[in-house]
Amino acid sequence: MALPPPLSLPQDPLQMNPSCAIDYEMIFQHAPVGMCISVDRVIQSSNLALAAMFGYDRGYLDGQSFAVLYPTMDEFLRTGDRIVPIMNTKGRYSDERIMRRGDGELFWCHVTGRALNPAEPLGAGVWTFEDVSEKRPVTAELTPREREIAALLVEGKTSKVIARETDLSPRTVEMHRAKLMRKFSASTSSELVHKLVGVAR
Numbered sequence: 189m190a191l192p193p194p195l196s197l198p199q200d201p202l203q204m205n206p207s208c209a210i211d212y213e214m215i216f217q218h219a220p221v222g223m224c225i226s227v228d229r230v231i232q233s234s235n236l237a238l239a240a241m242f243g244y245d246r247g248y249l250d251g252q253s254f255a256v257l258y259p260t261m262d263e264f265l266r267t268g269d270r271i272v273p274i275m276n277t278k279g280r281y282s283d284e285r286i287m288r289r290g291d292g293e294l295f296w297c298h299v300t301g302r303a304l305n306p307a308e309p310l311g312a313g314v315w316t317f318e319d320v321s322e323k324r325p326v327t328a329e330l331t332p333r334e335r336e337i338a339a340l341l342v343e344g345k346t347s348k349v350i351a352r353e354t355d356l357s358p359r360t361v362e363m364h365r366a367k368l369m370r371k372f373s374a375s376t377s378s379e380l381v382h383k384l385v386g387v388a389r
Contacts, residue, residue, distance in 0.1 A: 218235075231249050244290050259335065275306075294335075296320045337361060337364045
């Protein structure tokens with residue numbers, strides 16, 4: 189029995205249906221997560237989800253420094269310092285941190301970024317933002333340094349590692365951890381982390 193001839197597929201899948209041309213701008217604008225293109229930590233183009241997440245009109249964030257999304261300038265600068273060595277090693281960066289909406293509300297946000305040129309970690313890059321406040325509400329008044337350390341604790345980092353990444357002494361990190369435990373009424377470090385991530389115990 190003779191076998192049928194092999195199926196011949198077009199090399200370009202779009203040739204199968206020319207009307208299915210991909211509109212990348214539409215995909216970018218209607219992506220279900222906040223997205224932006226940045227250069228030197230300045231937003232070049234942002235999508236609808238990012239503007240809505242932070243409470244701004246469409247296009248308002250374009251041309252703005254990432255600093256506008258942070259609770260304080262100090263947190264913006266320290267995060268930039270922390271991103272560089274990680275980007276140099278991995279080519280990408282990801283964390284969960286407390287950020288600020290246009291009306292001043294603070295919320296937990298999962299942020300992921302990739303440099304287009306590994307040699308320029310803060311140069312041109314693609315970043316995504318996901319609002320995780322529903323599962324992790326900000327329930328206590330925290331100082332900028334406490335917010336930074338809380339975010340690193342959520343990542344499972346030890347006081348020694350946090351001290352190295354923040355240029356603080358381990359003793360100072362422990363002091364901030366103790367303050368966080370009091371503010372969240374946590375009796376152990378494990379309980380503190382669970383409360384920071386919004387998990388009831």
